Amino acid sequence: MSSSPTLASRLKGRSELGVALLLGAAGALVIADAARIVTPYSQSDPVGPKTLPFIVGGLLLVCAALLAVNVLRGGQGEAEGGEDVDLTHPADWKTILPLVGAFVANILLIDWAGWVISGTILFWGSVWALGGRHYIRDGLISVALSLLTFYGFYLGLGIALPAGLLEGIL
């Protein structure tokens, strides 16, 4: 109700305030969690388990406040560049969302369907999200990678990745 137009205009394009909010929330969480701990004072451990959390929480809160001030005054973090990074266009959510989707599918499927199936979905889905359109070739590579890592880990390292639905076949 009380948000004046000036405040609204000041908030616009300042998504970095979200970072300050996150830092503040993290700081409050760390402090609240530490405050909950009850330990008797012990001669052999005068510092106790609460001291460092209080310091860290305090650091996070101070950073949150300073960052908020910095951003409102026009400060801006410098986005990271790289060989394949083109910062001239905004974040492309049409790539990110399917990519995260493939990742989540893997999390949900890995224990039930097994690594070979979930890993194939992960790789194929990621390639598709990133713009690969050779469906057959991408699929073959995905299956090959999953099978190779499954047997490589089992035979080479003795780590048994879940076989899931294909148990008995693999």
Add this chain to the structure above:
Amino acid sequence: MDVFSSLMDGFATALTPMNFLYAVIGVVLGTAVGVLPGLGPAMTVALLLPVTYALEPTSAFIMFAGIYYGGMYGGSTTSILLNTPGESSSVVTAIEGNKMAKAGRAAQALATAAIGSFVAGTIGTTLLAVCAPIVVDFAVSLGAPSYFAIMVLALLAVTAVLGSSRLRGFASLGLGLAIGLVGLDVVTGQARLTFGVPLLADGLDIVVVAVAIFAVGEALWVAAHLRRNPLQVIPVGRPWMGKQDWKRSWKPWLRGTAFGFPFGALPAGGAEIPTFLSYVTEKRLSKHPEEFGKGAIEGVAGPEAANNAAAAGTLTPMLALGLPTNATAAVMLAAFTQYGIQPGPQLFESEGPLVWALIASLFIGNLLLLIINLPLAPMWAKLLQIPRPYLYAGILFFATLGAYSVNLQAFDLVLLLALGALGFMMRRFGLPVLPLILGVILGPRLEKQLRQTLQLSAGDPAGLWSEPIAVTVYIIVALILLWPLLFKLIRRSRPAVAVQPSVADQPSVADQPGQRPDSSAPGTHHTTDDGDAGHRSTVPHDTVPHDSIQHDKEKP
């Protein structure tokens, strides 16, 4: 000679066929990830941690050493042939290196980078072998208060000195320390930040954290901003150098090494400062200053040597004190802990054969890198053509596999995604990644030293400064923290800086002329004369960067 015989034993261990094979795998893998965009040595070591549990620790570290040095070689290839350096340490190499490549001298640029890296790496590793035992001799006498102080220094130095925004560095450090708190407290068994989730009781696995921040965060970030028209890779033949190139390269190699090693060994190490210093020095000393900005070979030779010498220097505090100052060293330190090896000054005593085999393998890896890099450079350059969907899908695939294989639980993948999102956010808003990783790894060890210190002093905070080294270190910490303030004061106390004094400052300037007869033209601070004087007085400070920036812009 004790060092010499230990080192020879190290060579004997490192040259057994199996260990030699791991050294070869390490350097090949390291060069590959150094060349490939989006992948770096720190991430590779983190990804390989679960895979190497089946190996002998010695073999694993020999491979890690190869990856560490290989990443440096690979990074220079990318910055010369692509002009968009992947690592901050090869930014300077790209300035002249890419100009040389565009002028058809890519072969010479790659050759001077590779041979310079070899020279610097060999000298740097020798210095490491000589210095580390000396540091250890000094460090074993230190108690918990000094260690606590040194760790505070390392964390603050990396946070405050590197990176463009100190505030964002501290935010990142705070997040890292908070992540390091998760789990049961070692002393009292109290749960911290576990929210009743039993899977969090053991804390967050460092492999999961490192892979999430380096690999998943990076892959998501690049995916969001993927270049739509790929960069041009400059085709290259076999690297070679003419007589003239050798003549112009050998001095910069040695000077670069001299810059790189000490900076790497400092707690606020890193390769950015020494590579830049080396570049500026070579530009000043060069007999062909007109070539700078158009592709001067000295501008590649010096910084590239500084880069590799700094990499060797970084290993000195890592092995001698258990203090990492760059991302790869931090992950290697975490690896020590995973193998149940206690890092710190006792390392040379308790794990002597392993440490010396590691140092010996650095010499071997360096030589191998020269051998595989000179003739195979065109092949490495081809790696840059890999289709990007496969590359980044592959990073996500192997990140998932690596994180999952630590504990074989899907919950770790949820953490991987959440922390990956954090990594994405950090890249978007310019929070540096290194303070976070160091916070996660050093945080718990810092707390242990703090508790030991106050336990010894029975709760008296004076115990914190009960050792002379601790006091010295705290003074350095204070200087680092107050440096921007001091810098401002120094500038202000000068009679007239190039910037005209503001209205608020004028009375104080007017008050002082009588007291400070030495200040230049005290009565005339309103005239242009004053501005000139101020400009002249700051000349030694300003010329270098100013000049070099202008040069670069004038000659595109």
